[in-house]
Amino acid sequence: MTAAEHHRAVAARFGERVAGVTDWSVPAPVDGWTARDVVRHLVEWLPGFLAAGGVELAPGPAVDEDPVAAWEHHGEQVQALLDGPDPGRDFTHPHVGTQPLDQAIDRFYTADVFLHTWDLARATGQDDSLDEEFSVEMLAGMQPMEQLLRDSGQYGPAVPVPADAPVQDRLLGFIGRDPAWRP
Secondary structure (H helix, E strand, O other), X not given: OOHHXXXXXXXXXXXXXXXXXXXXXXXXXXXXXXXXXXXXXXXXXXXHHHHOOOOOOOOOOOOOOOHHHHHHHHHHHHHHHHHOOOOOOEEEEOOOEEEEXXXXXHHHXXXXXXXXXXXXXXXXXXXXXXXXXXXXXXXXXXXXXXXXXXXXXOOOXXXXXXXXXXXXXXXXXXXXXXXXXXX
């Protein structure tokens, strides 16, 4: 699957969860966050990340005013980059070096959307199942660099789960989420 195809699928699933929210103020599994904050995080961090490498996204609706419209606009902007004429062009970021733009988006952003799909779904009582194959791939890719991830501050301490737990639970525990969390 290309980075564009992967983003299209992951963003669509997240978008379904966004459309299904009835209360944006419910707590989310990330300490101190609400459902609205999950969307805010995804809509607001990527433009700064891309801008640091010279790539601009057009601003859209504010998350506080309309989180659904904000997500839709943002997702369309990212998809347009990935479907554009040169998605594999070099992207140089001061913290992650030089790599193809589509791979940087897939590695850092689409993976984040995938994980936050669980946060939003769990917070709002929607289907929180994650793609098993991608969960296996993510967990296998993250485990060898666990200390680096923990040191980044992006992940909390691992939440212990049984070794024979479903892969989704093991992935969630690895990134610091309690798979049994409820609002």
